[in-house]
Amino acid sequence: MTETRTSVTVTVNGRAVEAAPGELLIDVAERAGTYIPRFCYHPRMEPVGMCRMCLVEVEGPRGATLQPACYQHVNDGMVVTTDSPKAKKAQEGVLEFLLANHPLDCPVCDKGGECPLQDQTLTHGPGETRFVEEKRHFVKPIEIGPLVLLDRERCIQCARCTRFAAEVAGDTEIAFAGRGDLIEVAPSPEHPFTSVFSGNTVQICPVGALTAKPYRFAARPWDLDQVESTCTQCAVGCRLAVQSSGDRLTRVLGVDSDPVNHGWLCDKGRFTLDAVDGHGGLSDPLDPRARITSPLVRRDGTLVEATWGEALARAAELLRAAGEADGGVGVIGGAALTNESAYAWARVAREVLGTEHVDAQYGDGLDPRRVLALPGATIDDACAARVVLTLCGDPREELPVLFLRLRGALVRPGHDLVELAVGPSALHPLATVSIPVRPGEAHRVVDALLDEGRAPADLALDDDARERARRLLGDGEGVVVVAGRTNLAEDPSVVERALTRLADALPRARFLVALRRGNVRGAIDAGLAPGLRPGRVLAAGGRDTRAQLAALREGVQRAVLVLGDLVGNVIDRPGAEAALERADVVVVTGHGGATLAHADVVLPAAVQHERAGTVTNLEGRVTAVVPKVVAPGAAWPDVAIAAELARALGADLAMDSVVEAARAYESATGYPALSVLLDSTSEGRVAGSPSAPVARRPLDPMAFPGIRSAEWVGLGESAGDRSPPPRWPTSPRPRCPRCPDATPTASR
Numbered sequence: 001m002t003e004t005r006t007s008v009t010v011t012v013n014g015r016a017v018e019a020a021p022g023e024l025l026i027d028v029a030e031r032a033g034t035y036i037p038r039f040c041y042h043p044r045m046e047p048v049g050m051c052r053m054c055l056v057e058v059e060g061p062r063g064a065t066l067q068p069a070c071y072q073h074v075n076d077g078m079v080v081t082t083d084s085p086k087a088k089k090a091q092e093g094v095l096e097f098l099l100a101n102h103p104l105d106c107p108v109c110d111k112g113g114e115c116p117l118q119d120q121t122l123t124h125g126p127g128e129t130r131f132v133e134e135k136r137h138f139v140k141p142i143e144i145g146p147l148v149l150l151d152r153e154r155c156i157q158c159a160r161c162t163r164f165a166a167e168v169a170g171d172t173e174i175a176f177a178g179r180g181d182l183i184e185v186a187p188s189p190e191h192p193f194t195s196v197f198s199g200n201t202v203q204i205c206p207v208g209a210l211t212a213k214p215y216r217f218a219a220r221p222w223d224l225d226q227v228e229s230t231c232t233q234c235a236v237g238c239r240l241a242v243q244s245s246g247d248r249l250t251r252v253l254g255v256d257s258d259p260v261n262h263g264w265l266c267d268k269g270r271f272t273l274d275a276v277d278g279h280g281g282l283s284d285p286l287d288p289r290a291r292i293t294s295p296l297v298r299r300d301g302t303l304v305e306a307t308w309g310e311a312l313a314r315a316a317e318l319l320r321a322a323g324e325a326d327g328g329v330g331v332i333g334g335a336a337l338t339n340e341s342a343y344a345w346a347r348v349a350r351e352v353l354g355t356e357h358v359d360a361q362y363g364d365g366l367d368p369r370r371v372l373a374l375p376g377a378t379i380d381d382a383c384a385a386r387v388v389l390t391l392c393g394d395p396r397e398e399l400p401v402l403f404l405r406l407r408g409a410l411v412r413p414g415h416d417l418v419e420l421a422v423g424p425s426a427l428h429p430l431a432t433v434s435i436p437v438r439p440g441e442a443h444r445v446v447d448a449l450l451d452e453g454r455a456p457a458d459l460a461l462d463d464d465a466r467e468r469a470r471r472l473l474g475d476g477e478g479v480v481v482v483a484g485r486t487n488l489a490e491d492p493s494v495v496e497r498a499l500t501r502l503a504d505a506l507p508r509a510r511f512l513v514a515l516r517r518g519n520v521r522g523a524i525d526a527g528l529a530p531g532l533r534p535g536r537v538l539a540a541g542g543r544d545t546r547a548q549l550a551a552l553r554e555g556v557q558r559a560v561l562v563l564g565d566l567v568g569n570v571i572d573r574p575g576a577e578a579a580l581e582r583a584d585v586v587v588v589t590g591h592g593g594a595t596l597a598h599a600d601v602v603l604p605a606a607v608q609h610e611r612a613g614t615v616t617n618l619e620g621r622v623t624a625v626v627p628k629v630v631a632p633g634a635a636w637p638d639v640a641i642a643a644e645l646a647r648a649l650g651a652d653l654a655m656d657s658v659v660e661a662a663r664a665y666e667s668a669t670g671y672p673a674l675s676v677l678l679d680s681t682s683e684g685r686v687a688g689s690p691s692a693p694v695a696r697r698p699l700d701p702m703a704f705p706g707i708r709s710a711e712w713v714g715l716g717e718s719a720g721d722r723s724p725p726p727r728w729p730t731s732p733r734p735r736c737p738r739c740p741d742a743t744p745t746a747s748r
């Protein structure tokens with residue numbers, strides 16, 4: 001009987017190392033504490049063995065030969081030497097060759113100070129060059145897209161950027177052009193580099209060849225301070241590092257969270273820092289780019305600055321008066337807040353104002369009582385599924401990094417996509433079966449898909465496609481349904497009915513509910529949903545956003561507390577404006593916007609990167625958000641505003657800090673909050689799951705500032721000391737060693 005081995009033993013620099021069969025030598029050596037220099041290798045992409053920087057000596061039947069460690073799978077008994085004279089000479093040769101043309105731009109290059117080429121030249125380079133010839137010169141920089149600049153002479157042709165575009169994002173907007181020493185990265189002649197993922201190429205470029213326009217010359221790496229946080233621009237909840245210089249946000253980088261974003265970000269999450277500083281101080285409160293830095297109260301028809309005391313007193317007066325009538329007051333918005341803030345506002349609504357009319361969704365979501373009760377799936381579940389069924393909008397537009405994760409799974413054999421879509425989505429080319437759905441017909445199409453009889457003729461469905469989809473779906477075993485609004489013009493009940501039918505007919509299927517807004521799932525869990533109290537406890541009644549706007553227009557509801565910009569987000573904008581025109585309106589927001597034209601009181605709030613707390617992503621994973629800069633002017637965190645407004649209304653929430661709010665939220669709902677808040681660099685926990693937080697491995701030290709390789713191979717405090725072997729850190733994660741408040745790493 002053949003025995004299948006589950007581990008092999010490899011000898012690296014004389015030390016025996018256990019590894020999984022087929023693991024890449026570069027990873028095995030790194031785990032054992034031997035850093036092999038590299039440029040083209042990226043742990044989230046297929047190895048290509050392109051740069052030859054990772055050459056090491058591997059014993060074989062014909063003696064030791066030089067092999068690229070990133071392209072070599074380990075097998076039992078393999079003997080490897082990474083620092084033999086032959087290996088060192090090869091590594092020096094590669095660096096000398098790269099530097100023959102690479103310009104000495106370091107003092108003015110964005111990458112200078114965190115550059116793997118600099119670091120590896122110091123640790124593995126020859127010390128001096130024999131080249132005296134003129135280096136290549138190109139016009140620089142060239143703009144290859146709206147956000148990305150290319151300095152061609154800095155490129156070392158590692159193909160990380162072009163591979164990311166083709167392999168991860170599925171874009172063909174950049175590729176290599178030319179040959180020999182004239183080879184260069186070039187945008188497609190037809191299209192500029194407008195990918196929504198373009199910033200990732202800048203982050204993974206190991207030199208300063210690709211730079212981001214918003215960050216170019218903005219700061220030097222050693223001036224940056226950073227925290228690890230979570231993106232709240234959409235419901236994927238990508239983990240990121242937020243960097244600042246002084247009290248100015250300068251850059252956002254993707255952090256490699258294994259269950260969520262694999263280090264990738266979309267450009268919306270990466271490049272929206274301007275929104276935090278209010279574009280340099282725009283002062284028109286109706287401009288959504290402006291920051292609100294002071295409480296405002298409407299006097300004689302005009303919003304004027306007021307003190308916090310005046311504004312809170314006026315807000316309390318309006319809300320109290322409206323709340324005296326049955327159903328006279330409600331709360332709309334809150335999907336951009338933290339869980340703790342959403343919980344604080346849910347308590348203000350229910351315990352202080354006595355209303356069940358609360359809704360964090362602006363009419364563009366689904367009924368959480370129906371869709372969040374379906375058996376849930378994580379992003380990893382969807383990526384491991386035998387069949388993914390999509391009944392949602394285009395994931396690349398709405399939840400970009402979810403698209404990357406799904407695409408990464410669907411290009412591999414053994415995974416099928418059944419697409420029910422209003423129009424071809426970015427996943428369409430990967431679909432095994434694609435069934436068109438006209439607006440308003442999703443439930444009928446699902447019925448026709450699941451029923452074996454003939455489909456109604458007016459649906460014009462292809463019987464072959466229907467049959468193939470039905471066979472793929474089976475009884476739902478191994479099926480994950482990605483479910484969201486396919487069309488904002490249709491009634492949400494269309495999709496809700498379709499999902500209910502799918503859940504009945506496919507009892508083993510699970511559902512990844514793709515609500516789009518940043519922390520909408522957390523807001524719902526915290527109680528900002530009609531008919532759902534904190535912890536998703538069912539309650540009676542409650543108007544959703546559409547019903548509240550109708551009640552305001554009819555004069556049944558007198559006042560509304562708006563958390564965010566209602567008018568700028570709602571689908572029926574004229575209807576919302578007509579409703580607010582008749583109402584008493586208190587707005588809590590960090591930004592200006594059209595809602596403020598109708599506000600009687602405006603309470604200025606801190607926004608993302610200025611507040612602490614936890615958020616819940618679309619799969620139910622709770623992670624921490626960490627403030628990096630101080631909110632401008634008199635803006636407060638929402639938790640504080642809610643507590644003070646409650647006090648002005650005569651109640652005490654007993655939540656005067658985020659920690660108190662997290663503790664109260666956790667004990668009221670049973671969802672994790674405090675533990676996540678206190679361990680803010682963990683990958684978080686899926687709400688309701690008993691699993692412990694997973695420590696994250698910084699998979700690509702080259703893509704992340706604070707390259708630790710230099711320490712390992714002789715530049716750090718422990719120069720020359722290679723034993724005991726370094727280990728990947730468990731939580732807490734080490735901070736950037738170049739940052740002023742760096743936490744010393746405990747990785748050894």
Ligand code: SF4
Nearest residue numbers: 155156158159161205
């Ligand atoms: S631009 Fe950067 S990532 Fe792209 S091939 Fe050149 S060095 Fe590599």
Ligand code: SF4
Nearest residue numbers: 231234238266269401
């Ligand atoms: S996919 Fe969503 S969470 Fe991730 S970076 Fe983009 S906007 Fe942020």
Ligand code: FES
Nearest residue numbers: 038049051052070
């Ligand atoms: S060839 Fe191995 S890292 Fe480039």
